[in-house]
Amino acid sequence: MPKRLYLSSPTMHDGEMEYIKEAFETNWVAPLGANVDGFEQDMEEYLGGGIHAAALSAGTAAVHLAVRLLGVRPGDVVFVSSLTFAASANPITYDGGVPVFIDSDRETWNMDPEALKKAFEKYPSPKAVIVVNLYGTPAKLDELEKICAEHGVPLIEDAAESLGACYKGRQTGTFGLMSILSFNGNKIITTSGGGMLLSRDEELIKKAKFLATQAREKARHYEHKEIGFNYRMSNVVAGIGRGQMQYLDRHIRKKKEIRDQYAEGFRDIPEISLNPYLSNSEPNWWLTCATLSPESPVSPTELMEALERENIESRPIWKPMHMQPVYAENDFIQALPGISVAEDIFLRGVCLPSDIKNTHEDMDRIIRIIRGLFGKNA
């Protein structure tokens, strides 16, 4: 069997163990501690712009706290990108909120500002708008922020996949009222599992930390005036994050090399288009994805199966939320009638192996297999 090549597996270095060792040596393996504070500070410095961070057990927890902080109550509508992972939308329902899904645009695969405008016509007062930067590519953030501001509705930026990507020179994770990050196993940096809630509003982040530690009031005994959660990050896990932060830019550079190699490798195959991005954006290139044109002689499934036969992992595009059985009753808004952009990308798309441990030769092997499917020689 040839060597297994992954979609995007964790890439560890030496620094992480130093921080973990320190946590063990000081017996500070409990939640919170120096690594949590340090990881938050490292992230605040990296993102800049006066951002405050709360390190949490998962990106999903961060989305939930954002929804909770905005006071979503049963029946409240929240707009959210349809083309995303379920964790962008599910936490809305934890507090009884109702996700209304918004279609993608073709230029970024992210929330379409035209569809968002239409959504506001139908639902003038949603509680929030959750915009995802899919696969590490920034959405049309200025336009989306402007529309939200016109309606006085807060924007939550789901930057789970886009840490290190920039929009008009500004880091993703710094847009909207709050942003969220994920550090699960396949992300650009990982803590094995974890997330962060980010905001320029320090009071919101203080409140998030309070809610994430069971909403325990300042008192000698255990006093609770509201419902809280056990959502904080452990000090051991945060140590992995501190070590990984030192390699974030290196990871992004490697991801870009992968993207460039695919672009070069498929240059003469018009049926393959890589996931698009705006010229004012610099993605973090987390996953290189492709759509196959309707004229393509192979389907995305055939392509994935051909790679799997060679022990290479790839993955379908996220199935849009408006197509999920669990959200069958939820509304979906698109700019124009007909097949939605999100569905079209899902049906014609594939996530290509984007693991930064793949060597140039590994990448050549992947590209050779795919080129063969299109009748092209190496």
Ligand SMILES: Cc1ncc(COP(=O)(O)O)c(C=O)c1O
């Ligand atoms: C777009 C998006 N939002 C939210 C999440 C949730 O993050 P986590 O897995 O850390 O809970 C993820 C990743 O898993 C994601 O890809």
